[in-house]
Structures are given as structure tokens and as C-alpha cells.
Amino acid sequence: MHKAPEDELKSMVLRFINSYGFLGFMTALPTTAEFITYESVYLPKNHFIKEESLSTESYLDYFYPFDKMDFHKKGVESSWSVSDKDGIAIALATGKNPQAVTMSFQKEYAERYDWLVKEFSDWAFTFTTSFLYYLDYDRLDEQTKNLYRQGMSAFGGISPTYHIALAENTPVIVWNFHSLLVMIQMCFSFMLTDSDCDMKLCKHCGRAFIASRKGNEFCSPKCKNQYNVY
Incomplete structure (x- = not known):
């Protein structure tokens, strides 16, 4: 699999975040995006947090490592306040969503770079595996x-x-997607199982590409020529 240099990888991750936003780990990892309404946060097995359950405050610490939210929790009751106008506008715009979704759009929210890289790498591995398994079967x-x-x-x-x-x-x-991560993962799953999908893996360089027509096996004429020569 193609491995990008670290500076190039960081640039690509930041470009994705600037274009589409964070993946939304905070609402994607727990068993429910409504975790704020429970006494604790319950987590299925995942690559990022080992504990099966955490207090809400401990879980939120993963996503607010710099500036903390004005959030208070006692049992299943919770409260939080927003003072700046942008935060208030976001809260009003996302009012029908789970509270955690609204919180994930506040300016204090953050996601770990290594988590993002791990998730993108897992998707790349899955995509590559789906091709190599049948190509080399x-x-x-x-x-x-x-x-x-x-x-x-x-x-x-x-x-x-x-x-x-x-x-x-x-x-x-109507699907209820409460994070970009879950939305991408769902669409990605449909794509992998669609025999007519236009996204392919180049037989020469191993990069993913969008095929301009059915049957394309190379991302460029250059790769096709080099593959035939070697």
C-alpha cells in the first residue's frame, strides 16, 4: 500500500478537515449518540478507547483537551451553557439533534490527529483488501x-x-447520521459491495482512482505503460 511522507499525510488530513469538518468520533464511538442522557458512556470495542464505559466527564475530556465546555452532570441530569453568538447559532440550528451533536460543533471541540490517521488508514486497508483478495485469489x-x-x-x-x-x-x-464518520462508513460499505462502483485500485501504483469508464484498471496512461513494460 502507498505510504505518504508524514508532512504530506498531515497536509492531506488537514485539507480534509478544512473541507468537510471533523469525523465526529464523539458521537460515533458510543453505543448511542444520546449518551449525554445516560449515567455513563458505554462503548463497544474500538481502536481508540479501551474502557467499555466511562463517566460522561471523562469521555468528554478526549474531545475538549484545551478549552473545556461549561458542562455539568449529575446522574442522568446535565446542563451546559453557551455564551458566544456563534455557539448559540449552532445550538439553535442543531436543536433537534442529540445534545452531543450540538456540542461537537462548538469551537472548543477537537479530535486527535492520530485517531484521524488511524481511521483513514483502516478505510484504505479495507478498500485495498477488497481488491487484492480477488485479484490474487x-x-x-x-x-x-x-x-x-x-x-x-x-x-x-x-x-x-x-x-x-x-x-x-x-x-x-430516513437515516439518522449523527457523525460524518458513520455516514462515510455506511456509504463506503455500500460502495465496496457494488460491482458497478467507479472507484478502483490501480494495478500498477496501488492508488485509488475514479475510473472514467468500466474496465479501467490503471489510474493513468503512464501507469498502464509502465505496467506493460515491467
């Missing part, structure tokens, strides 16, 4: 195939909730 021994399968089965996370809405002509499913 006839050359792989059974042990290696099992390693591929185990690696792929580790991909997953908290599934988004949904509700049924009455649209104009028929009922529709």
Missing part, C-alpha cells in the same frame, strides 16, 4: 485468504438509526 494459500477475510470482518461500527417518514407518494427510510 488464485495465487493465495488458504491461510492468507483467511487473513484477508479476518481483516475485512474487522471493518464495521455502530450502525446508524433510522425512521420512516411519509413522503409525498410513499413511505421512505
Whole structure:
């Protein structure tokens, strides 16, 4: 798999964050985005936090390492206040969402760089595995195939909730995505299992690319020529 230099990797991560925002680990990791309403935060197994449960305050410390929120919790009761006009506007705009979603859009919110890199790396590994398993299938021994399968089965996370809405002509499913991470992961899963997906892996350089037409195996004419020569 292609490994970018550290300075280039950091630049790409920052460019993603500036363009799309944080992944939303705070609401993606717990068993529910409504964790504020519970006495503790409950966590399924994940790559970032080992504990299965934490106090709400201890969990929030992961995402407010610099400036703390004016947040208070006793049992299942909690309160927090926002004083600056931008924070108030965000709270009003996200009023129907879980409280943690609103909190994750406040200026004090932060996510660890190494967590972001780990998540992006996991997605890249999963994407690469989905191609190499079938590309090299006839050359792989059974042990290696099992390693591929185990690696792929580790991909997953908290599934988004949904509700049924009455649209104009028929009922529709409305997904409740409370983080960018869960949204990407869901779309990524659909993409991996779609045989008509345009996202491919270059047979020469191993980079992901969007194929301009069906059957493209190389990201550029240069890679195609080099592959045929070597």
C-alpha cells in the first residue's frame, strides 16, 4: 500500500478537515449518540478507547483537551451553557439533534490527529483488501485468504438509526447520521459491495482512482505503460 511522507499525510488530513469538518468520533464511538442522557458512556470495542464505559466527564475530556465546555452532570441530569453568538447559532440550528451533536460543533471541540490517521488508514486497508483478495485469489494459500477475510470482518461500527417518514407518494427510510464518520462508513460499505462502483485500485501504483469508464484498471496512461513494460 502507498505510504505518504508524514508532512504530506498531515497536509492531506488537514485539507480534509478544512473541507468537510471533523469525523465526529464523539458521537460515533458510543453505543448511542444520546449518551449525554445516560449515567455513563458505554462503548463497544474500538481502536481508540479501551474502557467499555466511562463517566460522561471523562469521555468528554478526549474531545475538549484545551478549552473545556461549561458542562455539568449529575446522574442522568446535565446542563451546559453557551455564551458566544456563534455557539448559540449552532445550538439553535442543531436543536433537534442529540445534545452531543450540538456540542461537537462548538469551537472548543477537537479530535486527535492520530485517531484521524488511524481511521483513514483502516478505510484504505479495507478498500485495498477488497481488491487484492480477488485479484490474487488464485495465487493465495488458504491461510492468507483467511487473513484477508479476518481483516475485512474487522471493518464495521455502530450502525446508524433510522425512521420512516411519509413522503409525498410513499413511505421512505430516513437515516439518522449523527457523525460524518458513520455516514462515510455506511456509504463506503455500500460502495465496496457494488460491482458497478467507479472507484478502483490501480494495478500498477496501488492508488485509488475514479475510473472514467468500466474496465479501467490503471489510474493513468503512464501507469498502464509502465505496467506493460515491467
